[in-house]
Amino acid sequence: MDTNTVLQLAHITKGFPGVKALQDIHLEIARGEIHALLGENGAGKSTLMKILCGIYAPDEGTIVIDGEQRRFANYHDAVAAGVGIVFQEFSLIPYLNAVENMFLGRERRNRLGLLERAAMRRSAAAIFARLGVAIDLTVSIRELSVAQQQFVEIGKALSLDARILILDEPTATLTPAEAEHLFAIMRELKQQGVAMIFISHHLEEIFEVCDRITVLRDGQYVGTTDVADTDVGHLVEMMVGRRIESSFPPKPVLRADAPTVLEVNALQLHKDGPVNRFALREGEILGFAGLVGSGRTETALAVIGADRAHVKDVRIRGVAAKLSDPADALRAGVGMLPESRKTEGLIVDFSIKQNISINNFGKYRTARFFIDGRHEMRATADIMKRVGVKAPTMHTQVATLSGGNQQKVVIARWLNHHTNILIFDEPTRGIDVGAKAEIYLLMRELTARGYSIIMISSELPEIVGMCDRVAVFRQGRIEAMLEGDAIDSNAVMTYATAGTRGATHEHA
Structure with missing residues (x-):
């Protein structure tokens, strides 16, 4: 192993009942390197990071840090070895301040057992000065902005002397200006020798801040490349890189005169957010594609009145519809099958x-x-x-x-x-291949009988194989409306991650 290599994961394999989550994964990171970990939803990124953090134990494989082989029994073992993680979902206690969060469970005490509050405050202030951020150390976490909470998470990891820092979708809730500040902090940490694993679905961020990229697909290692030696198209191919399953029923030729059953002339979720427009025709399956957090489900919930919208203009079969809540939607013939069928769709x-x-x-x-x-x-x-x-x-x-x-x-x-308009949110999540094929066939049988379907899915083969048209979402905006031969995995992933502009947003 190169003396500059701070982390080496070799032959990492992990299985759960009925599924092989990871198979023979390799990852090497140098001191002071920002290394991107890419892959579609379900590619194995989170499982691999949980192994590195001691949350899961690998079935096979080795973890080597600074030349020493490690085996973590729990998260605390990983922290002691210099691994820190900033989770996508913050792990901060909202009623405590930044200092109390940073030293929670490892408070400094004097010989009498009394808390050394001033010493902990000085240490926290020094870390935030190192990060170049201003944090009020006297107020509770809930009073800080989302960006400030993110920086507290990073400060907490650094207070644990983390030499390997995992950043899991750190920009998901940040504004562009806040994200730029985060990137500046990452570059400063890089100069200080901290190695970082950066997980992001936004490929433009990868090219802005990372040195190398490792891609996982379906729990397997695809490859590692220097950022300077690749481009968006190549990364998309590495991430997708699979043939569409043959379990999809054939797509019918839609009637040219098929009436519009649902017309969303304007939908703005928030005051300063984008305004989206789309329409659903009788007998078609309209796909909502995009990454987690892109606004797919939020848009559907706003349409049926489950969530409030700042602006909403909806027509059903040409008639203005006031859908204030899901009961209104049901009366108008619109039903939604939620992503979590066990907790939201069934008793x-x-x-x-x-x-x-x-x-x-x-x-x-x-x-x-x-x-x-x-x-x-x-x-x-x-x-x-x-x-x-x-x-x-x-x-x-x-x-x-x-x-x-x-x-x-x-x-x-x-x-x-x-109902004659159905919204399917992740319709085949958690079901086996045979049952998936039955659900696909049932959806096509429904559209043949005149039903119209909006399908929200994170699975690219499902989007490509089932949908007559596809609205690709990114950061709350419909980036493109794909139709016919234009619906392919590369196009969907490119619009969802790189935000290629130029497609009209006046979608009918």
């Missing part, structure tokens, strides 16, 4: 019949306001057959079903409510 302790009927008991009421049980059971059996729910009976508890059948129950609920 898992209820039966299949109860879950399917729960939104629409009114259709089974008799003149005396009793529930017509036979009518409910006939309707439930019919809709279970239509969507292909596999279960012993309609009285089977939903918790006992497979992920694919649970998703079909969610779909059945909305079809039972006579």
